[in-house]
Amino acid sequence: MALRTWIRNRPTALEWAYQITAAAFRWMHPLIRRIGYDRIARALIPVERISKQALFGCEMCGQCTLRATGMVCPMTCPKNLRNGACGGVRSNGNCEVIPSMKCVWVVAYERAQEMRVFGPELISIKAPLDHQLQDTSAWINILKGTDKSAPIGWTELPHNPVIEKKL
Secondary structure, eight states, rough: HHHHHHHTTOOOHHHHHHHEEEEEEEHHHHHHHOOHHHHHHHHHHHHHHHHHHHHHOOOOSOOOOOGGTTEEEOSSSSTTTTTSSSSSSTTTBBBBSSSBOOOHHHHHHHHHTTOOTTTGGSSOOOOOOGGGGTTOOOOHHHHHHHGGGOOOOOOOOOHHHHHHHHH
16 A cells, blocks of 8 residues: 555656556557457456556546546545535545545645646546446547547537646
C-alpha cells in the first residue's frame, strides 16, 4: 500500500508515464487496427484492470479521464462526480459522504497543480459517462474514438479560454 501511495503522490511522473504510453499506442495504432481492436482488447483489458485498479482504484468505465483529473480517478468519488466537487466538501477538504476520506476533487486539484502538460485540463467539462463502455479498454476506446461518446442531446461546450491561455 505504501508503494501505491508513493506513486500516486507523484503526478508529474504519472503524467510522463501517460505521455509515453499514449505515444506507444499511437505508434502501434496501425498494427492494432490490422490485428483487430477486439482481439487486442481481450488481451489488454486484464492488464489495464489490474494496473489501473492497483494505482488509481479504477472502475473500468471505459472513458478514462485520469490525465484531465490530476491522475485521480473521479469514479472513486462516492457520488461518481466526473466534473468537480459537490457542494458538500468539508472545510478540512474531506468528503461529506465518507468524512475520513479526502475529497477526490480536492486531491485532483492539488495534483493537477503539479502537472505541467495536462494539469490545465482539470477545468474542462468532461462528457457524461457512457455506461455502455463499462468494462472495456480505455486505451482501445481512445484509439477508436469511442471514448468521446456521450448521451444523445449532450453537446460539448465551446473551448475554455482559460485553458487556451495556459497552453
